[in-house]
Amino acid sequence: MTKTLLERKIQVAGERITPQRKLIAAILQEQGGHLSADEIHRLARRQNPRLSLATVYRTLRWLKVSGLVRELRLNGERHHYEVKRDEGHQHIVCLGCGRVIEFNCGHCANVHGDLADQYGFRITGVRVKLVGYCANCQARKHNETQ
Amino acid sequence: MTKTLLERKIQVAGERITPQRKLIAAILQEQGGHLSADEIHRLARRQNPRLSLATVYRTLRWLKVSGLVRELRLNGERHHYEVKRDEGHQHIVCLGCGRVIEFNCGHCANVHGDLADQYGFRITGVRVKLVGYCANCQARKHNETQ
DNA sequence: TTATATGCAAACAATTTGCATCCTG
DNA sequence: CAGGATGCAAATTGTTTGCATATAA
Numbered sequence: 436m437t438k439t440l441l442e443r444k445i446q447v448a449g450e451r452i453t454p455q456r457k458l459i460a461a462i463l464q465e466q467g468g469h470l471s472a473d474e475i476h477r478l479a480r481r482q483n484p485r486l487s488l489a490t491v492y493r494t495l496r497w498l499k500v501s502g503l504v505r506e507l508r509l510n511g512e513r514h515h516y517e518v519k520r521d522e523g524h525q526h527i528v529c530l531g532c533g534r535v536i537e538f539n540c541g542h543c544a545n546v547h548g549d550l551a552d553q554y555g556f557r558i559t560g561v562r563v564k565l566v567g568y569c570a571n572c573q574a575r576k577h578n579e580t581q
Numbered sequence: 582m583t584k585t586l587l588e589r590k591i592q593v594a595g596e597r598i599t600p601q602r603k604l605i606a607a608i609l610q611e612q613g614g615h616l617s618a619d620e621i622h623r624l625a626r627r628q629n630p631r632l633s634l635a636t637v638y639r640t641l642r643w644l645k646v647s648g649l650v651r652e653l654r655l656n657g658e659r660h661h662y663e664v665k666r667d668e669g670h671q672h673i674v675c676l677g678c679g680r681v682i683e684f685n686c687g688h689c690a691n692v693h694g695d696l697a698d699q700y701g702f703r704i705t706g707v708r709v710k711l712v713g714y715c716a717n718c719q720a721r722k723h724n725e726t727q
Numbered sequence: 728t729t730a731t732a733t734g735c736a737a738a739c740a741a742t743t744t745g746c747a748t749c750c751t752g
Numbered sequence: 753c754a755g756g757a758t759g760c761a762a763a764t765t766g767t768t769t770g771c772a773t774a775t776a777a
Contacts, residue, residue, distance in 0.1 A: 619741085660742090
């Protein structure tokens with residue numbers, strides 16, 4: 436039985452547990468996906484209409500610095516946030532519809548090692564982002580061009 | 582003898598060639614590196630002090646949509662721009678000093694193929710970003726912790 | 728009780744845009 | 753000469769911050 440995001444956070448640092456933080460953590464955890472601050476805010480407001488966007492950002496930073504949440508720049512201008520789980524999963528972003536899917540990159544581990552030696556770098560993170568068009572969008576594009 | 586960025590751009594679309602565009606293209610090409618709009622602006626002003634940041638952004642977009650320049654988000658908030666050359670070169674960013682070095686990712690081509698089949702995606706781009714600490718910064722960090 | 732978290736509004740930084748003017752083709 | 757390009761300033765967008773108030777521990 437895996438711990439909730441919040442339980443892990445509490446474990447890490449004995450900080451205050453507020454309804455707002457509970458709510459945001461729950462949303463991140465349940466939705467799983469790659470939510471923007473704004474999307475989280477919209478969802479959270481359904482349960483607490485007074486919750487401010489500032490609090491969303493503050494909570495995300497709080498979760499981020501403690502290493503429980505990852506901040507990604509998948510497309511466009513805004514950040515997206517996801518609960519950290521397995522390392523090594525990466526993202527494919529559809530340029531047509533914005534959909535993001537995850538995949539596991541078997542090759543990434545290799546890249547790690549190759550470079551450490553070559554440049555004397557100590558690698559702490561690998562981000563692989565593929566962009567392209569999903570099956571749907573390929574079809575749609577094809578039709579539009581007719 | 583390879584063509585200048587601007588010559589390629591003219592070839593692509595018969596658009597207007599202005600001193601500002603010439604200057605910005607030259608800077609991108611000569612500096613090679615990963616310049617932010619602001620850095621380009623600063624450099625360009627040494628030769629044309631009236632050149633506006635807005636024009637830098639407009640020119641970068643113009644070069645980007647024609648596929649001659651790549652827009653990257655390497656670290657922090659701002660975009661960085663580089664002239665497109667070989668596909669397949671990727672970036673390592675030092676979290677200590679911000680230095681960016683490039684490397685060629687032999688594994689990337691494989692990733693391409695693997696996924697096309699698996700998800701029906703047509704992959705158009707692969708971005709691999711490694712973050713970590715360069716040799717210098719590892720040393721420095723070590724000293725500070727003493 | 729008391730420090731920490733929140734909400735709100737204002738501040739910021741990066742980027743974009745409206746518009747009058749300029750200049751390339 | 754005409755329409756696209758520029759400069760400037762104002763607008764937008766995403767994110768952060770200051771401060772008075774509310775609240776978890």
